[in-house]
Amino acid sequence: MSTRCANCGVESELDEAFEAGNQFGHPYCPSCILKTRGEDVTAVKWVFPIALVISVAGIWFNPEDDTGWAILNTLLFYVFGYASLIIHEAGHAIMGKALGLRVTNVQLGFGRTFMMVKAMDVRWEFKMIPFGGFARYIPIDLPWFRTKDFLTSFGGPLANLLVAWIMSWPIQAGAEFTKPVFGELHLWHVFLGTNLFSGLWNLIPYVSGNQPTDGMLMLRAPFIRDEQIKKLRLIRWQMECDLSLEEGEFDKALQQVEEGRKLAPDDPELASRKARALLGAQRFDEARSEALGVYEIESLSLEARARSSNTVAEANLQLDDEKLVHEAGFHSNHVMRIIPWDPEAKTVRAHLLIRKDEVDEAIPLLHSALEEESEPRPRAMMHCLLALAAHKKSDQSAYQAELSNARAAQPDHFMIAKVEKPAT
Known part of the structure; x- marks a missing residue:
């Protein structure tokens, strides 16, 4: 028995991979679930420019009315949310490393990766959608792991609350730089608020989807x-x-x-x-x-x-x-x-089709895989195969373009040298 995706029609024997993808509870494959969430995010993204236009128009035509400033400060809350997220996840990473845990990677937001850096021997991935994140850590030594796990989970909220507390000092002292700018734009207060909100919200013990909050992880830690x-x-x-x-x-x-x-x-x-x-x-x-x-x-x-x-x-x-x-x-x-639906599965399938000279079937598979893959090495492989497909179709301009894309993604990928051979 297999399950069919109600959106794209793909079938799979892996029934547990499907989720309810619409209001009718119809099964969607993992790829369509991600696309649906992406469409939801795209729809939400339009709210920001529209709200920005409304707030600026309100301030321009009636600067005495607080409505425009209230909308603008709310938008600022979401913008500063990314900075608060960085502070939060850095708190987890620093606490974990201080306690002797191995912190492997930190993800900030979700969606496609737009930047990746390595700092403190930790891989930091910055995603396009600045909501949510996690720090992944594991024990090197077993003693006191429950305590270390509890404190590392607490490290994120603690970092946010410490920043909020420190930022409250100049406000209490009446410092000039904490006052509103450009009218009623409360930069200092909003950034303080995002940190306070992030710290307190993450201490609430609950599970959202499959993701437990820090508060829930802290409750679970003594019972590992x-x-x-x-x-x-x-x-x-x-x-x-x-x-x-x-x-x-x-x-x-x-x-x-x-x-x-x-x-x-x-x-x-x-x-x-x-x-x-x-x-x-x-x-x-x-x-x-x-x-x-x-x-x-x-x-x-x-x-x-x-x-x-x-x-x-x-x-x-x-x-x-x-x-x-x-x-x-x-x-x-x-x-x-x-x-x-898996990008690697599509890539290998496309490679097989190209080998069998079924190029027209391979190209859509590779384009689909590229849409879903953000890591540079597999993307380089996909571009190499597209270059090979273009060579088989005698499309020299597409061949050169895809080869350039492969080099840009991962210059040292072994497949680049193999794909260059047909042109020599």
């Missing part, structure tokens, strides 16, 4: 079981490996897999990551063998087996053997029955 803490040590190496894979540090990822295997030698999640690291390191035979081993573990979830199957398919295509290309088709078919 010993076996959960031990499992977190293994998860640490899985997460470290994921970050290395995203950054293209494949040798480092392989070392992290070996560290994790000291704790759990037969962990299939580590084996799956090792296969992906070997694939990135261009050790395709080893990647294929490792991924096949994971695929054959029938007790694994459908999604985990599908992702390993996808690695097998890509390794086979890179090995450039006709028999293995046929096997790649079998694995790609399996993947597309389980996770047809």
Whole structure:
């Protein structure tokens, strides 16, 4: 049995991946759920310029009326919300590192990544939509982890409340720079308010969707079981490996897999990551063998087996053997029955179609994958395949454009050299 997405019509055997996507409760695939949320955000974004025009018009025509200033200060509250979010997540990161936890990455907002930096040995991702975020941390040593988890969860609200408290001092002293500017624009007060709101709101213990607030995490911290803490040590190496894979540090990822295997030698999640690291390191035979081993573990979830199957398919295509290309088709078919919305699955499927000279079917898949993928390395692969498709269609201008896009996304991607060969 399979479930069909009510929006795009894609079918999958992975029923649990679907969510109610409209007011009628019809099932939507993960890709359509993200697009729907993006459309909701796009609709909300129009509120800001409209409200800005209304507030400025109100102030211009009737500066004595407080309505325009009230709207403008409300908009300012949302603008300063991003700065408060940075302070909040930095509070988590600083507290976690001070307590000896491994803080791997911090995400600010959601949606497409527009900037990514590494500071304090932490990866900071800035998203297009400045609402919500998280700091991911894991234990290095087990003692006192419950206390450390409690304090790290408290670190975000504490940072906001400290900033709000410090900002209240000049107000109480009547400092000139805290007074309204350009009429009744309360910059200082609004920034204080966003920090106060962020600090207090996140202390309320509740769960929104699958995301618990800091207050809920603090309530849960004393009740974390010993076996959960031990499992977190293994998860640490899985997460470290994921970050290395995203950054293209494949040798480092392989070392992290070996560290994790000291704790759990037969962990299939580590084996799956090792296969992906070997694939990135261009050790395709080893990647294929490792991924096949994971695929054959029938007790694994459908999604985990599908992702390993996808690695097998890509390794086979890179090995450039006709028999293995046929096997790649079998694995790609399996993947597309389980996770047809996944950008990596679409990329491998497109690679197979290009190999079979079915270029016109491959190009829409790659464009769809590009819309959903924000990481530079997989985007470089997609552009390389689009360049290869353009070469097969004898479209030299598109070939050069896509090759330039690939270099811009990830200059050292191994596929660039392969795609350049047809032109030489």
